[in-house]
Amino acid sequence: MDTTSSHREIPMKCDECGGENPVIHLTEVEDNETRTLHLCAECAEARGVHGTPVPENFLLAGVLAQIEGSGTKVNPGPGSEGSGSGRCDFCGLTIRGFKESGRLGCPHCWSTFEGQLRPLLHRVQGAVQHVGKVYLPPDPSASEREKRLEGLRRKLDRAVDLEDFERAAELRDQIRSIRKAAT
Structure with a gap:
């Protein structure tokens, strides 16, 4: 059984200063967003992060x-x-x-x-x-909103093809309203 790695390892750099060999690997979770920071000892100290560094070859x-x-x-x-x-x-x-x-x-x-x-x-x-990450189910209203937008776009295209520009303007405004409400 071959346990050697087939990929070449790229030296990691500190995410704060760009220096070589970060010794602290910090995972931050905020608003269900996960971000990993690789910090050298000096940048970790500046952020107030203390811990036992994990060797690269752990x-x-x-x-x-x-x-x-x-x-x-x-x-x-x-x-x-x-x-x-x-x-x-x-x-x-x-x-x-x-x-x-x-x-x-x-x-x-x-x-x-x-x-x-x-x-x-x-x-x-x-x-x-192993517990792993917890993923939220998709928002059902988002898919309904997309279906409604798709239907309105088709109606808009048809109104433009028929040169019914008043109806096209109404449909355009409805599409904008739905998009704005979604954000």
């Missing part, structure tokens, strides 16, 4: 090594004897391979190594279930 493998060294017990999961010899039947990844790379080989690895992964995920993320 891998889960480092966290695993810390857990192993701390005496934290990790329960072996199905397909594992707990000695690092468990193997995914689908891709062949071993728990030892996961600990070295910090990456699972395939979706089936979760089933194979679940016993080891659950406590680890709980410790690293504070939960074992």
Whole structure:
């Protein structure tokens, strides 16, 4: 299994000053808009943002090594004897391979190594279930408004074709009114 990346990494720059190697990666959520800022230490300090910088080459493998060294017990999961010899039947990844790379080989690895992964995920993320973003359903009135505008545009085109300019002006004003109300 090849774990090398096929894309060339582009050096990241600080979003504030343009300097090299930002050390703070801040995600701001405001009015359901998400924005990620990459800040160097100086710009982060100027914004009052403090935190433990995450190394550019951070891998889960480092966290695993810390857990192993701390005496934290990790329960072996199905397909594992707990000695690092468990193997995914689908891709062949071993728990030892996961600990070295910090990456699972395939979706089936979760089933194979679940016993080891659950406590680890709980410790690293504070939960074992990914919640993700919550998306708002589309506004039904917006699609109704678009249908109405489409109908008015067709009527406007027809009125212009028939040279009924008074009717065309009325339709144009209705379209403007609906657009203005939508903003």
